[in-house]
Amino acid sequence: MSTSTLEVAHGGIPAGKEEIYAKEPVLSARKLVITFGRVVGLDGVDLDLYPGEVLAVIGDNGAGKSTLIKCLTGAYVPDSGEITLNGQPVHFKKPQDAREAGIETVYQQLAVIPALDIASNLYLAREERRPGPLGSVLRMLDKKGMEKRAGQSVQELGIQTIQNMGQAVETLSGGQRQAVAVARAAAFGSKVVVLDEPTAALGVKESGMVLDMVKQLRDKGLSIILISHNMPHVWEVADRIHIQRLGGRAGVITPQTHDMGEGVAIMTGAKRLEGSS
Numbered sequence: 001m002s003t004s005t006l007e008v009a010h011g012g013i014p015a016g017k018e019e020i021y022a023k024e025p026v027l028s029a030r031k032l033v034i035t036f037g038r039v040v041g042l043d044g045v046d047l048d049l050y051p052g053e054v055l056a057v058i059g060d061n062g063a064g065k066s067t068l069i070k071c072l073t074g075a076y077v078p079d080s081g082e083i084t085l086n087g088q089p090v091h092f093k094k095p096q097d098a099r100e101a102g103i104e105t106v107y108q109q110l111a112v113i114p115a116l117d118i119a120s121n122l123y124l125a126r127e128e129r130r131p132g133p134l135g136s137v138l139r140m141l142d143k144k145g146m147e148k149r150a151g152q153s154v155q156e157l158g159i160q161t162i163q164n165m166g167q168a169v170e171t172l173s174g175g176q177r178q179a180v181a182v183a184r185a186a187a188f189g190s191k192v193v194v195l196d197e198p199t200a201a202l203g204v205k206e207s208g209m210v211l212d213m214v215k216q217l218r219d220k221g222l223s224i225i226l227i228s229h230n231m232p233h234v235w236e237v238a239d240r241i242h243i244q245r246l247g248g249r250a251g252v253i254t255p256q257t258h259d260m261g262e263g264v265a266i267m268t269g270a271k272r273l274e275g276s277s
């Protein structure tokens, strides 16, 4: 059985997006297991992320969402199981390995430096030098170029509320900061962006801005994993929803086939998804 056939059996394919799901997944995990002493973090989890989709990961507290993401992004090394990126097995030992392979993660505690300006944050640890000997010999940074390109990526992502790339990140609103962190993750040729609770600390308007950005990145062809406890946000933006429960995958559903109540019922064990193991 091909992966996409398995997905159909499991929870369905979003209507109108059959083309995406006919392709190979960009990122796959099979039978991931990780234990912490006697605690089972993951109990043989499968996950598939397709090119150009938003896959939400939902689950109760302690269901294994963060642990799953950490295994996929090199922060934890699973005890057993297989992870493939574009069909090739990968063995990430540290987050940098995953980043270099094109998987960027934006954690709840944002990896932005408040005192630095937006352009510097976007180019953090990826600074560009000035062309010619000024850059190669004197190692001078191409600050103007970085500001210009930072401005372009921020504009492309439709973050109209940010006007000045020289503005310190500490002066931005929570949503704008989140937007800068997401823009940073998406700006450098990433294939997969993992967002851990990107709207947790945001108000309605700012959440809307971040969700719009997620949709835009998806429409540009990026694959996004979105961990969230906010069901309306998940149902608004996700193409498919991976439900974690007690360290395993309870099922994969779509916002078209299941409403929020059913999703929560599967998440809490009140309801079982037909066809799930």
Ligand SMILES: Nc1ncnc2c1ncn2[C@@H]1O[C@H](COP(=O)(O)OP(=O)(O)OP(=O)(O)O)[C@@H](O)[C@H]1O
Pocket: 036, 039, 040, 041, 059, 060, 061, 062, 063, 064, 065, 066, 067, 068, 244
């Ligand atoms: N480093 C660790 N050491 C020991 N136990 C851990 C560790 N990381 C995770 N766990 C355990 O693994 C299980 C899954 O935790 P995880 O943080 O992945 O859940 P979660 O679904 O992300 O929960 P939440 O929504 O509360 O963040 C929990 O029982 C947790 O206590």
